[in-house]
Amino acid sequence: MVRLYYFTAALMFCVLLGSQAFGSFVFSSSERGSTEIRWTRRVIRVAVSNSLSDTAPNIKKGSNVTEAVKRSLATWENELGVRFQVVSSDAANVSPTGNSGDGISLITAAPTAENLQIFGENAQHLPAMTRIFFDRRGRITEADIVLNPIFQFSTDGTFGTYDLESVLVHEIGHLLGLDHPPISAGVMSSQVARNGLYGVEQLSGRQLSFADVAQLRSIYGSTSRYEECCGEIRGKVTREERTANDDIIWLEDAETGRIAGSALVGDRGQFSVKGLSSGLYSIYLRTTGDDGSVTDEFIETIELATGESFSMDVAPQNTFASNxxxxxxxxxxxxxxxxxxxxxxxxxxxxxxxxxxxxxxxxxxxxxxxxxxxxxxxxxxxxxxxxxxxxxxxxxxxxxxxxxxxxxxxxxxxxxxxxxxxxxxxxxxxxxxxxxxx
Missing domain, CATH: 2.60.40.10 (Immunoglobulins)
Known part of the structure; x- marks a missing residue:
């Protein structure tokens, strides 16, 4: 859970409110390991449970649920080049874990014991979850999305609720095989805020970011006939001693400063950021010491050509930040x-x-x-x-x-x-x- 601090000139105190962690997807079928999972169909059939409506106890009355579902699917369609075939369904429960589901990719908000079970001990913290079924080749065969019946959702920015469209956009990203990036810079961020945080409606999660598009293209490639895709920046971070701490590489568009992508550094120092368009990229490294101290370093700016795989070695300076x-x-x-x-x-x-x-x-x-x-x-x-x-x-x-x-x-x-x-x-x-x- 995210710690949200309220403060005034006279008093500051901490309360555990405001935003939650997003649940990642839960795997069924084959062990994922390092397998890249994806859909191979050009048409993905999605069943929307009749429980997902403004009559549901956890969705604000009057919310435009149908349009929120349509827009959240269209957000990914516009970048992916696949089509979602949407049907309504009386089904209420996600498929249980196992070697295969029921073959129906379901979006549900039904407050059933089966749906709550997917959240496990995190039921008080996660607004939604996605369970994915895939075969040994990494081909996704089914993906079920469930909204947590404990939390409230709306489509009009009501204070204290989660924006339904933003949550669906995030979970549909999981349905497509995307995971949480190490740097929160888009709809696939591991954190989600309720409406009212910072005194505003939290609607930015309705739009894919520069980094979201790169992450999608790293799996599916570019669907634009006007753009050849995709480039990659990969390499190895050399440290005197490898630790179990998660080091991170992140990229920024050198001309605009926008976050372009990020990747965890592997146990042997390897990293790769894929799905990149041609252009100038500034490369940064975040290292974490055994004591939890964090060091950020600018590495260099490189020019990436269309479809190029740029390789580099990174030797951290480990300059401790004074502040x-x-x-x-x-x-x-x-x-x-x-x-x-x-x-x-x-x-x-x-x-x-x-x-x-x-x-x-x-x-x-x-x-x-x-x-x-x-x-x-x-x-x-x-x-x-x-x-x-x-x-x-x-x-x-x-x-x-x-x-x-x-x-x-x-x-x-x-x-x-x-x-x-x-x-x-x-x-x-x-x-x-x-x-x-x-």
């Missing part, structure tokens, strides 16, 4: 969920972490994110966590995507919050790009 960032927020609330912003807008951003050594400054790797003033120190959250606030402005021409914020110490070391700010595409731009959504 580090751990949480962010706005409107008096803090968590690790990205803060939403609009092109041409501005906001007062709060950042929390180990902020001890001055002077320091706050910056962004994107030319579209402007820092308007020097960081102002606020009251500490605890003996360990200090809080600073800074005014940021978003350029009117900012492309939709997730952007990073960093704290830079006087010794030059930096600590990043990758994907801390999410800039959403306006509805008008979305309709111009995909008029079929109108």
């Amino acid at each position: 580090t960032l751990e949480f962010l927020g706005a409107m008096g609330q803090m968590s690790n969920v990205p803060v939403q912003a609009e092109p041409g807008g501005s906001l007062l951003l709060q950042l929390a972490g180990r902020v001890e050594k001055r002077p320091f400054s706050i910056g962004s790797s994107s030319p579209y994110i402007m820092i308007e003033n020097d960081p102002k120190a606020d009251q500490s959250l605890s003996e360990r966590l200090g809080v600073v606030s800074v005014e940021i402005r978003i350029d009117e021409e900012t492309p939709a995507g997730h952007y990073s914020i960093f704290i830079r110490s006087s010794d030059g070391s930096r600590s990043y919050m990758p994907g801390a700010i999410v800039v959403s595409e306006s509805r008008e731009t979305s309709l111009l790009r995909n008029p079929q959504k109108n």
Whole structure:
């Protein structure tokens, strides 16, 4: 569960509210291991349970459930090039674990014991889950999505509910074989916020990010006849001692600063980020020490040609950051969920972490994110966590995507919050790009 901090000038305290972890998919049939799973059909049949309606006890009355389902499926169709064939069904329960399901890919919200069982001990924490069946070749044969009957959903941004469309977009990503990326920078993020976090409706999860599209293409390739795809950046991180800690490589579009993808570094130091379009990419490494300390390093910027597989060796400098960032927020609330912003807008951003050594400054790797003033120190959250606030402005021409914020110490070391700010595409731009959504 995500820790959400509320604070005022006089008092700061922690409550366990606001956002949850997304449940990953649960595998049935073959052991996945390192097998890449995917659909091979061009038409995927999806049955929508009659339990998924505004008469369900966990869905707000008056919610436009039918349109939310249609839009969430269309979001992936537009990038994937497959077609979802949607039918209604009286079925209520997901298929039980085993070698094979019932052959029906179901979306359900029925409050049954069978559906609750899929959540196990995480029933109090996960708003939805997906169970996938696939064969030994990694071909998906069935995928069932269940909304947790414990939580409330809506389509109008009602405070304290989860946005139904955002949750469905995420789970349909799992249905297609996508997993949570190590850097939260899109709809496949491992965290989901309820409406009202930071004082706004949490609707950014309705739109695929730059990184989401790359992750999808890494499995299915590009469906555009106008674009040859896809490139890959791979390599090996060389450390004196390999540990069990999860090191992370993340990429940013060097021209815009948008998060383009990320990957965990394997036990032997290997990594690979696939599904990339041609262009300039800035490469960053996050290493975690045995004591839990995190070090962020900029590695280099490379130019990736169309369809190129770029190989590199990375030797970490292990430069310890004098100041580090751990949480962010706005409107008096803090968590690790990205803060939403609009092109041409501005906001007062709060950042929390180990902020001890001055002077320091706050910056962004994107030319579209402007820092308007020097960081102002606020009251500490605890003996360990200090809080600073800074005014940021978003350029009117900012492309939709997730952007990073960093704290830079006087010794030059930096600590990043990758994907801390999410800039959403306006509805008008979305309709111009995909008029079929109108």
